[in-house]
Amino acid sequence: xxxxxLHPPVQAAARNEAxxxxxxxxxxxxxxLFVAMLLxxxxxxxxxxxxxxxxxxxxxxxxxxxxxxxxxxxxxYHEIFLRTGGLALAVTVLCVLFGVPETIILAxxxxxxxxxxxxxxxxxxxxxxxxxxxxxxxxxxxxxxxNQALMGLGITQEPIKLLFTMTGVVIALTHVLIPFMxxxxxxxxxxxxxxxxxxxxxxxxxxxxxxxxxVLPQILPGVLSGSIIVFALAASAFATxxxxxxxxxxxxxxxxxxEFLSTLNWPLGASIAVLxxxxxxxxVLGSNRLIERRxxxxxxx
Amino acid sequence: MPYLTLxxxxxxxxxxxxxxxxxxxxxxxxxxxxxxxxxxxxxxTLQMVAGFVDPSRGRIVLDGRDITGLRPEKRGMxxxxxxxxxxxxxxxxxxxxxxxxxxxxxxxxxxxxVAETLELVRLGSLGGRYPKALSGxxxxxxxxARALVIKPAVLLLDEPMSNLDAKLRxxxxxxxxxxxxxxxxxxxxxxxxxxxxxxxxxRVAVMHGGCIVQLGTPFDxxxxxxxxxxxxxxxxxxxxxxxxxxxxxxxxxVALGGQAEGRRMFVPHEGQRYAGPVDVYLRPExxxxxxxxxxxxxxxxxxxxLGSHWMLDIDSAVGRLRVSQPNVGTVPPxxxxxxxxxxxxxxxxxxxxxxxxxx
Numbered sequence: 001x002x003x004x005x006l007h008p009p010v011q012a013a014a015r016n017e018a019x020x021x022x023x024x025x026x027x028x029x030x031x032x033l034f035v036a037m038l039l040x041x042x043x044x045x046x047x048x049x050x051x052x053x054x055x056x057x058x059x060x061x062x063x064x065x066x067x068x069x070x071x072x073x074x075x076x077y078h079e080i081f082l083r084t085g086g087l088a089l090a091v092t093v094l095c096v097l098f099g100v101p102e103t104i105i106l107a108x109x110x111x112x113x114x115x116x117x118x119x120x121x122x123x124x125x126x127x128x129x130x131x132x133x134x135x136x137x138x139x140x141x142x143x144x145x146x147n148q149a150l151m152g153l154g155i156t157q158e159p160i161k162l163l164f165t166m167t168g169v170v171i172a173l174t175h176v177l178i179p180f181m182x183x184x185x186x187x188x189x190x191x192x193x194x195x196x197x198x199x200x201x202x203x204x205x206x207x208x209x210x211x212x213x214x215v216l217p218q219i220l221p222g223v224l225s226g227s228i229i230v231f232a233l234a235a236s237a238f239a240t241x242x243x244x245x246x247x248x249x250x251x252x253x254x255x256x257x258x259e260f261l262s263t264l265n266w267p268l269g270a271s272i273a274v275l276x277x278x279x280x281x282x283x284v285l286g287s288n289r290l291i292e293r294r295x296x297x298x299x300x301x
Numbered sequence: 302m303p304y305l306t307l308x309x310x311x312x313x314x315x316x317x318x319x320x321x322x323x324x325x326x327x328x329x330x331x332x333x334x335x336x337x338x339x340x341x342x343x344x345x346t347l348q349m350v351a352g353f354v355d356p357s358r359g360r361i362v363l364d365g366r367d368i369t370g371l372r373p374e375k376r377g378m379x380x381x382x383x384x385x386x387x388x389x390x391x392x393x394x395x396x397x398x399x400x401x402x403x404x405x406x407x408x409x410x411x412x413x414x415v416a417e418t419l420e421l422v423r424l425g426s427l428g429g430r431y432p433k434a435l436s437g438x439x440x441x442x443x444x445x446a447r448a449l450v451i452k453p454a455v456l457l458l459d460e461p462m463s464n465l466d467a468k469l470r471x472x473x474x475x476x477x478x479x480x481x482x483x484x485x486x487x488x489x490x491x492x493x494x495x496x497x498x499x500x501x502x503x504r505v506a507v508m509h510g511g512c513i514v515q516l517g518t519p520f521d522x523x524x525x526x527x528x529x530x531x532x533x534x535x536x537x538x539x540x541x542x543x544x545x546x547x548x549x550x551x552x553x554x555v556a557l558g559g560q561a562e563g564r565r566m567f568v569p570h571e572g573q574r575y576a577g578p579v580d581v582y583l584r585p586e587x588x589x590x591x592x593x594x595x596x597x598x599x600x601x602x603x604x605x606x607l608g609s610h611w612m613l614d615i616d617s618a619v620g621r622l623r624v625s626q627p628n629v630g631t632v633p634p635x636x637x638x639x640x641x642x643x644x645x646x647x648x649x650x651x652x653x654x655x656x657x658x659x660x
Contacts, residue, residue: 193384193386194384195383195384198380198382198386199386199387199388199447201352201353201372202353202374203374203403204374204375204403205374205399217390
């Protein structure tokens with residue numbers, strides 16, 4: 001995968017000649033759908049976040065920054081934002097720790113096995129997020145399979161609390177998001193020169209040194225791209241924290257949901273959602289720029 | 302005693318035999334080419350010498366020491382790969398210095414040797430660049446410098462020129478040969494390009510089906526091919542069907558077939574016995590064009606100008622013959638014109654007709 005996730009390479013030829021109306025006509029339907037289904041609701045949410053709210057009269061069409069002041073000034077929301085950031089960071093770190101070795105092992109497998117395990121790893125993406133998360137809830141409960149196994153083996157006396165804890169949410173989200181890391185690192189590994197390891201060996205480097213000095217630096221952009229994707233998805237995850245975290249372990253996405261549907265304070269929910277979007281975009285763009293600058297001299301885009 | 306010896310080396314991949322009991326001795330400082338078409342086992346042979354592939358059978362002996370089971374990082378071979386396999390995240394100087402770093406050569410000496418070697422391959426000023434910012438020819442020089450700087454036991458070149466354009470390739474042939482002679486480094490080149498093998502090598506080993514079918518100096522291999530395969534793979538040749546009439550001390554008397562029925566030739570041999578149907582091999586540059594009433598009659602089918610020489614295909618009484626004429630400033634007969642073809646019996650080579658199946 002290219003170091004640049006957000007700017008896919010442009011064909012050199014396209015820059016030289018005037019493209020005519022064909023590209024616009026061809027991308028028109030998708031563009032219309034994109035505008036109608038994403039940009040318009042997003043803009044309306046943004047506008048909504050500047051409206052005032054009154055408990056008895058509902059949404060008031062006046063301009064105010066009050067919602068933002070409330071979210072940014074309240075320790076309750078600070079905690080939610082910090083928890084979300086911590087959750088996303090933990091999931092990202094775990095995805096790197098498990099996903100990278102997993103992909104390298106996968107890449108070294110012979111073919112019937114390799115295809116099979118690739119399907120196994122990418123499998124979670126094929127299952128509805130709610131179904132998958134409910135599955136984890138069944139496994140993680142106090143009487144669930146995991147705790148029964150641990151107690152049966154005598155590893156613990158008391159059931160370990162997994163459901164409605166950060167630990168449970170982190171485990172489930174890592175499982176869900178690890179395919180994105182695998183795909184990203186996989187793409188980077190495919191770009192490696194198949195002879196590059198032999199080159200390292202022939203120059204006198206033992207296999208571990210070859211990995212550390214030759215292979216790892218080259219797949220690092222892939223790892224970082226994967227991290228950005230995983231972080232962004234983890235920070236905005238809704239279903240998994242909602243089901244496994246429960247009502248009390250709120251993250252930003254579930255907090256916004258609650259403002260909309262429980263408190264019915266739409267403007268406040270909208271401002272939470274907008275702040276999450278801004279934070280996410282800032283972090284993703286920032287890291288992308290960082291990677292780009294670091295690797296621009298080394299790799300083709 | 303030879304410096305590098307391959308003794309009955311074989312490699313099987315499942316049912317497929319890539320290299321089939323290959324034996325070869327290389328002297329110190331010699332430049333040897335393994336020449337053959339793709340799939341002839343030449344690259345597998347090189348990879349076994351480098352240690353990337355374990356032989357199924359046989360031994361590799363370097364300077365009196367059996368290195369068959371030695372790990373590649375302990376062999377000290379310098380390898381230049383077809384794709385160059387440069388480390389894209391390191392600068393040119395870091396690439397070249399990597400092998401020295403692995404050998405724990407002190408910083409100052411490392412820098413000095415890297416600079417020296419880059420100077421040798423005429424890349425003195427590019428040490429700070431990344432491979433991405435280099436041209437194909439420059440990358441190739443970096444790969445060469447990286448392999449040379451460690452003073453390798455043997456320099457192994459795996460089709461190093463196949464990604465260069467023709468002009469650059471010719472320059473590199475001469476330059477690489479110069480560097481090799483200057484350093485006196487034992488070199489094994491793998492290539493499918495006969496020009497490359499002939500211009501650079503002391504000896505050429507023509508490979509076919511996992512075996513060496515011909516081994517000798519480029520001149521020897523070209524002049525005295527031992528099989529139809531090496532005669533067609535090293536340069537171009539014309540095969541004319543014939544029949545042995547009588548065998549004399551130094552030559553065979555053969556009767557040409559086809560429409561030239563009855564025409565006799567006395568082809569020299571080197572003690573081999575020939576009988577029955579044979580092929581007479583004639584190099585295109587050994588056939589001369591003459592007036593239509595001289596020699597074997599023929600008619601020009603195609604005529605191509607190649608600068609230094611002309612290439613003509615001529616339909617003659619002994620079948621279609623390819624004839625190469627040096628460009629001496631006059632235009633040879635054009636398409637459709639009648640010509641006569643002359644050659645001397647000493648220019649021909651004889652091979653058993655069934656050997657032609659090897660092709």
